[in-house]
Amino acid sequence: MRVIGLMSGTSHDAVDAAAADLVLEGDSLLLTPLGMVSAPYPEKLRSALTAALPPASTTMRDVCRLDTRIGQAFAALATRADRELCDGRADLIVSHGQTVYHWVEQGRVHGTLQIGSPSWIAEATGRPVVSDLRTRDVAAGGQGAPLVSVVDVMWLRGRPGVPAALNLGGIANLTVAGAAGDPVAFDTSPANALVDAAAHALTDGRLEYDRDGALAARGRVDTALLRALLDEPYYAEPPPKTTGKELFHWPYLHTFLTGRDRLPVEDVVATVTHLTARTVADAVRAAGATEVIASGGGTRNPTLMSMLRTALHGIPLRTSDDLGLPSEAKEAYAFAVLGYLTAHGLAGTVPACTGARRPSVLGSITPGSGGLRLPEPAATAPVRLRTVPA
Template identity: 85%
Template sequence: MRVIGLMSGTSHDAVDAAAADLTLEGDTLLLRPLGMVSDPYPEELRTALTAALPPARTTMREVCRLDTRIGQAFAAVAVRADRELCDGRADLVVSHGQTVYHWVERGRVHGTLQIGSPAWIAEATGCPVVSDLRTRDVAAGGQGAPLVSVVDLMWLRGRPGTPAALNLGGIANLTVAAGTGDPVAFDTGPANALVDAAVHALTDGRLDHDRDGVLAARGHVDAALLRRLLDEPYYAKPPPKTTGKELFHWPYLRAALAGRDRLPAEDVIATVTRLTARTVADAVRSVGASEVVASGGGTRNPTLMAMLRTALHDIPLRTSDALGLPSAAKESYAFAVLGFLTAHGLAGTVPACTGARRPSILGSLTPGHRGLRLPEPAAVSPVRLRTVPV
């Protein structure tokens, strides 16, 4: 089955599409990567999205407009991926959508909202679309994240020791294959969220991220600010736990800067970059991981990766490219796998990782032009994932 996975993370800078040819052989899922395409959000759309995100106020009119325009943006990238990567023969599109709110109170997730209407994708591609993947896990009592944990566990199975998969998006999340014990997965805290917020605010909107970690490399870590940020109660909470930009945003950082507002911009950016490295490394050590395999946009920031290597000390850090999944596309491939599982009637969650009462078949299905023709339900759920050459 040729599946296109669509993803726009908490950095909300672009829509990524990865295409995979997926085949189930016994208890092994074979993934043949077909490539990735990515298109940035139009500047006007990204500006409107940023203006509507918490802690800002918005209107139902604006939510409707964003749901439509983001759906159209996802549709355009899906059409391109089908044409360029699948020769126009994609069987299924899986859309994560754009997360705009993750409702967490007292450690419990009550709801989660990803927008980008799948009808636009189905209409543009003609393919059936799996969307709204997170809500079912929340309804089953889970955190709705990290959903990629089921894919990470299949992918890491068989590696020695206690391997951990790390995604460095807007928020950092970790999946740990705990040998003979239960696996664990959770959001460790911010990855790029506070770095991006600091860069945007402190450059008066001229820049939206620290390209190549240049600004952080010029700065010095402010010990007092770092201590203040590390006092955040979220870090001490036990997993499973999730967070988002509802907590880690510019007003949050601005409040932490009270009394230290004369710090040079580069020092602030260096400090929040170190915060990411420190909180990730603390989380890795807390679960006894023996190696870290990283992916996501943060892997393209050499300053962050250098700080993380230092913080991890003797725990090896490599990127997912070394294991056959391009780090920039790994999360899109993971959602392609989740949609494949849904299409075959298979659960896409691990209760030990999300805290749900039971495994769930994820998502809602929007039919394509040919109606909804799903494959026969699979008799066996895959327990390992193997990438195969193109």
């Protein structure tokens, strides 16, 4: 099956589309990467989305407009991906949508909302679309995240020691899959969320993020600010747990900067970058991981990667590129796999990772122009994910 995975993460700067050929062979799902295309959100759309996200208030009119415009942005990129990566022969499109709210109270997730109506994608491409993948896990008592943990568990199976897959998006999440015992997965902390917020706010909007980690590289970590930030109760909560920009946003960070008005922007960015490295490394060691395989936008920040490597104190750090999955596209490929599982009637969650009562077949399916023709349900679920060169 030829599948396109669509993803926009908590950094909400762009939409990524990754295409893959997926074939079930014995107990292994073989993934052949076909490439990735990406497109930034139009500036007007990104500004409207940023203005509507927590802790800001919004209106149902704005939610409707964002749902439509994001759906149209996803549809445009899906059409391009089908044409450029799949020769117009994609069988299925899987859309994560854009997370706008993750409802968490006292450690329990009550709901999650991803917008970007799949009807626009199905109408533009003529292909069936799997979407709304997180809600079913939440309905089954899970956190709804990290949802790619089932893919990580299959992908890491068979590696020596206790490997961990780390995604450095707006939020950092970790999947640890050891040889013995159940795997564990959870959001560790902010990754780019506070770095982006500081870079944008403290440069009066001149920068959207810390390109190449340049600000952090010029700054010095402020130990007093770091200690205050490390007192955040979320870090001490046991997994499974999830968080998002509902917690880690500019007003949150700004409260810690009160009385520190003279702190240079470079020092603030260096400090929150170090915060990411420190909290991720603490989570890795607590989980007993013996290697870390990183992916996501944060891998393009050499200052963050250097700080993380130092904080890991000798635990090997590599990127998913070394294992055959491009680090920038790994999440989009993971959602392609989740959609494949859904289309074949297979569960897409690991209860030990999300905290759900049971595994669930994820998402809703929007038919394409030719109606809905799903493949025969798979007799057995794959236990391994192997990448195969194109």
